[in-house]
Amino acid sequence: MPTIQQFECSRCHIYVPADKPQTVCPACAGTLYVRYDLSAARGINGRNAIAKDAAQSPWAGMWRYRSVLPQVTPVTLGEGWTPMLRSKRYPGVYVKEEGANPTGSFKARGLALAVTMARHLGLRKLAVPSAGNAAGALAAYAAAAGIEANIFMPKDVPLANYLEAILYGANVTLVDGLISDCGRMVAERKEKEGWFDISTLKEPFRIEGKKTMGYELVEQLGWEYPDAVFYPTGGGVGLIGMWKAFIEMEELGWVRPGKRPRMIAVQSAGCAPVVRAFEAEAAASTMWENAATFASGLRVPKPYGDYIMLQILEESDGIALAFPDEKILESLKDWARNEGIFLSPEGAAATAAYDHLLANGELTLEDRVVLFNTGAGLKYTDVTAEAMGLRRP
Ligand SMILES: Cc1ncc(COP(=O)(O)O)c(C=O)c1O
Ligand SMILES: [Zn+2]
Numbered sequence: 001m002p003t004i005q006q007f008e009c010s011r012c013h014i015y016v017p018a019d020k021p022q023t024v025c026p027a028c029a030g031t032l033y034v035r036y037d038l039s040a041a042r043g044i045n046g047r048n049a050i051a052k053d054a055a056q057s058p059w060a061g062m063w064r065y066r067s068v069l070p071q072v073t074p075v076t077l078g079e080g081w082t083p084m085l086r087s088k089r090y091p092g093v094y095v096k097e098e099g100a101n102p103t104g105s106f107k108a109r110g111l112a113l114a115v116t117m118a119r120h121l122g123l124r125k126l127a128v129p130s131a132g133n134a135a136g137a138l139a140a141y142a143a144a145a146g147i148e149a150n151i152f153m154p155k156d157v158p159l160a161n162y163l164e165a166i167l168y169g170a171n172v173t174l175v176d177g178l179i180s181d182c183g184r185m186v187a188e189r190k191e192k193e194g195w196f197d198i199s200t201l202k203e204p205f206r207i208e209g210k211k212t213m214g215y216e217l218v219e220q221l222g223w224e225y226p227d228a229v230f231y232p233t234g235g236g237v238g239l240i241g242m243w244k245a246f247i248e249m250e251e252l253g254w255v256r257p258g259k260r261p262r263m264i265a266v267q268s269a270g271c272a273p274v275v276r277a278f279e280a281e282a283a284a285s286t287m288w289e290n291a292a293t294f295a296s297g298l299r300v301p302k303p304y305g306d307y308i309m310l311q312i313l314e315e316s317d318g319i320a321l322a323f324p325d326e327k328i329l330e331s332l333k334d335w336a337r338n339e340g341i342f343l344s345p346e347g348a349a350a351t352a353a354y355d356h357l358l359a360n361g362e363l364t365l366e367d368r369v370v371l372f373n374t375g376a377g378l379k380y381t382d383v384t385a386e387a388m389g390l391r392r393p
Contacts, residue, residue, distance in 0.1 A: 002040060004070055007032040007204055010308050021121045023202050031305050032204040033244065034070070038252060041067040047223065047254040062109055062212035068248060069113070069208060072120040075145045077102035079112045080212050084220040084370075088339055092368045093354065094226070095341060096217060099376030103164060105297075105344070106213065106374045107137035110237055113209030114198045115141035124148060127195035129182030131234055132161035132296050133375055138198070139168035150195055152182035157296055160379040178291055180301050200235035201305040207241045214245025217370050218255050225261050227367040230353055232346035232374050233265040233274055233320075234300040236309040243312045261370075263318035265309060266353040268293035268345075272322035273302060274309055279320070283307055294325050294383045295345035297374065319362070323352045329387050331355065332377070342377030345384065 007016040011030030016022055018034070025032060040046070046067060054064035062080025063069070082100045087093035098106035111134060118126055127150040128138050135151040142149035149170035153161065154177060165172045175182050183199055190197050198206065218225060225246070231239045243263065249255040267275050270293035273285035285306040291299050303309065313320055325345075332348035335341045343351060350371040357363045377384065385391070 002036040002038050002068065002071065005035050005037055008035050010305075021118075021123060021196060022204065023197060031201040031207075031240075031308060034204050034208050036068070038068060038248065041252055043253050046252060050219070062112070062209070062216070065212050065215045068215070068252075069212075070117060070120075070205075072116055074112065075116045075119055075141055076112060077108065077140060077144060079108040079209075081216060084217065085341065090354075090358075090365060092227075092366055094221070094368070094370045096213065096370050096372050097341075098213075098372060098374045099344065099347075099378075103133070103137045103140050104160075104376035104379045105133040105137065106210070106238060106372070107133040108140075109212055110134070110206030110209035110241075111137035111141045113205045114138075114203060115145050115147060117205045118147060118196060118198070119145045123196045125150065125193065125195045126198050127152070127186045127190055127193070128198050129153070129179050129186050130161075131179045131299055132157035133379070134200070135170070135172075136161050136164035136168075139165040139170035142170065143168040150186075150193070152185050154178055154182065154296075154299070158380050159382045178299060178301055180287070199304070200237055201240070206237050207244060210238045210241030211245040211248075213238055213372075214242035215249065217242075218246075218249060221368070221370075223254065224256050225258055226370045228262040228264055228363065228369040230264045230266055230350040230369060230371045232295070232298060232349045232372060233267055233309065234298045234346075235303045236265070236274070236305050238372070238374070239263060239265060239312060240305055240308050243316070260316055263312055263316040264353060264357070265313060265318065265320040266349045267320070267322040268295045268298045268328060268349060269322045269324040271299050271301060273300075274306060275320040275322040277306060277310055278313055283310060285310075293345075294380075294387045295328060295349055296380075296383065297344070297346045298349065319357070321353045321356065323349055323356070325387065327352050329384075332384065336377070341373065343373050344375035344377050344380055345387075346375060347371070347373030347377075
């Protein structure tokens with residue numbers, strides 16, 4: 001396992017000491033990246049050692065990449081190393097099934113690492129504003145670590161998110177508003193309450209957990225990049241984390257050199273601040289008013305790391321696309337009936353985007369692409385049933 005050297009600001013690039021808890025850059029409030037001494041993992045041998053190491057490790061899942069993660073004992077519930085499913089209809093399509101994670105979503109990866117580091121650094125009280133799945137994941141890992149979790153989420157999150165947070169013993173506040181309102185409430189109270197704020201991109205370790213998706217997809221494709229990665233985008237931690245992984249893997253000599261994948265950020269037309277900024281060629285997004293979509297994880301009206309995502313989209317020759325909920329639901333039903341995969345609404349936004357780019361010729365059937373199903377469809381039984389107009393007779 002490597003030692004952390006320091007944090008680096010994603011915006012002004014100053015270095016910040018990593019020997020105590022840090023939130024954002026003290027100079028410009030930019031998101032901090034973790035920087036390691038990775039020399040021990042360099043070269044193809046470092047890559048080849050992974051499977052052998054993983055077989056001998058007491059920890060499963062994403063901890064197979066512990067040679068590029070902080071040198072600490074993990075708080076783990078078995079997150080990561082999720083299936084890479086092949087489509088039955090489209091030869092180039094792989095679905096990264098993140099619903100297989102503990103708590104049924106990819107949020108487990110980021111929160112496993114954030115809680116691991118919180119325990120390591122002696123933090124006792126964590127707080128998070130959440131669109132839903134981050135709340136469930138924080139509640140679970142905090143319970144596993146014996147740390148207090150304070151959660152603020154919109155009152156109309158899927159019932160599963162409310163239930164899991166309560167069941168794991170978190171302090172839950174349901175808010176008549178959006179994640180941005182929840183974030184404001186955490187910010188107002190954290191100092192007085194002694195909470196450490198682990199909001200999306202306001203602490204450096206959730207990116208580290210999510211970056212394992214980048215390592216994993218490259219390893220699962222035979223240490224090669226796909227042509228494109230479709231990512232349902234809310235706060236953007238996964239997109240940013242995967243891009244960091246690709247850069248690290250190139251520095252390490254782990255990935256066959258070639259063009260990095262085009263990053264495709266997918267949102268709902270009911271809340272698409274990144275798409276709007278991308279289309280306007282802006283450097284940052286503006287607040288999306290009256291955000292509404294059944295893809296609750298995408299209801300992030302002003303992502304904190306918008307400037308990083310927009311840079312990555314540009315650098316990767318990427319695209320940002322939004323689809324109305326009806327189109328997302330249509331794709332969700334299509335994949336259930338024709339592939340046996342029950343997508344989350346967020347995942348179905350990615351499959352809808354694939355159909356769109358195939359139809360307009362931007363992609364061909366031969367292009368190898370990874371579509372992220374970021375959560376299990378079964379976490380959304382209430383909202384998806386409602387969107388389908390389905391009631392028990
Ligand atoms: C299922 C699901 N997909 C996608 C997202 C968006 O994730 P990110 O904040 O990494 O963009 C979320 C966030 O809550 C989510 O729960
Ligand atoms: Zn800075």
